[in-house]
Amino acid sequence: MNERNVSRRTARFSRPRVAGFSQIVLIAALALSAGAPADASASGKKTVDTAKVDPKQIGKASWYGPGFHGKKTASGQRFDQYALTAAHPRLPLGTRARVTNLHNGKEVEVTINDRGPHGGGRIIDLSRAAAKKLAMGGTARVSIVALN
Numbered sequence: 001m002n003e004r005n006v007s008r009r010t011a012r013f014s015r016p017r018v019a020g021f022s023q024i025v026l027i028a029a030l031a032l033s034a035g036a037p038a039d040a041s042a043s044g045k046k047t048v049d050t051a052k053v054d055p056k057q058i059g060k061a062s063w064y065g066p067g068f069h070g071k072k073t074a075s076g077q078r079f080d081q082y083a084l085t086a087a088h089p090r091l092p093l094g095t096r097a098r099v100t101n102l103h104n105g106k107e108v109e110v111t112i113n114d115r116g117p118h119g120g121g122r123i124i125d126l127s128r129a130a131a132k133k134l135a136m137g138g139t140a141r142v143s144i145v146a147l148n
Contacts, residue, residue: 056146057123058143058144059123061124062124062126063125063127064081064127065081065128066081066128068081069081073085075094075113080127081127082128082129084108084109084111085110085111085112086099086111086112086124086125086126086127087124088125089116089117091146092112093112094113095148097110097112097146097147098147099124099142099143100134100143100145101141101142102143104134123142124142
C-alpha cells in the first residue's frame with residue numbers, strides 16, 4: 001500500500017467519537033419518550049390511524065383505458081375499460097366507492113381494483129366506462145366516498 005492509499009483507508013471518525021455520538025442519540029431519544037404515555041388511550045386522547053383513508057375525498061380525477069385494457073391490475077384482475085372500476089392509491093382493493101362529478105352532479109359507483117394514479121395531483125383514475133357515466137373529458141373535480 002502506498003502513501004496515497006493510506007489516507008483513504010483511515011476512518012473519518014475515531015471509534016470513541018462514534019460511540020459517544022450514539023450514546024447521546026440514545027439518551028435524547030429516551031428523554032423525549034419519557035414524557036409521552038405508552039398508550040395514547042391512557043392519556044384520554046383518541047388516536048387517529050393514519051393508515052385508514054379519509055372516508056370522503058375531493059380532488060382531481062382522470063381516466064385510463066385503451067393502453068391498459070387487458071393488462072393485470074394490482075388486484076390480479078385483468079383491466080377492463082368497459083367495467084366500472086378505478087385505481088386509487090390507498091383505498092383497499094375491492095372497496096366500493098361512489099364518485100361524484102362536482103361540475104355536473106353525476107355519480108357512479110366503482111370498485112377499486114388497481115393502484116394509481118401516478119402523478120399529476122390526481123386522487124383517482126377511473127375506467128373509461130366510469131368516466132363516461134360522469135360525463136367527464138380528460139379530468140374532472142370529483143368527490144369520492146368509500147361505501148364499505
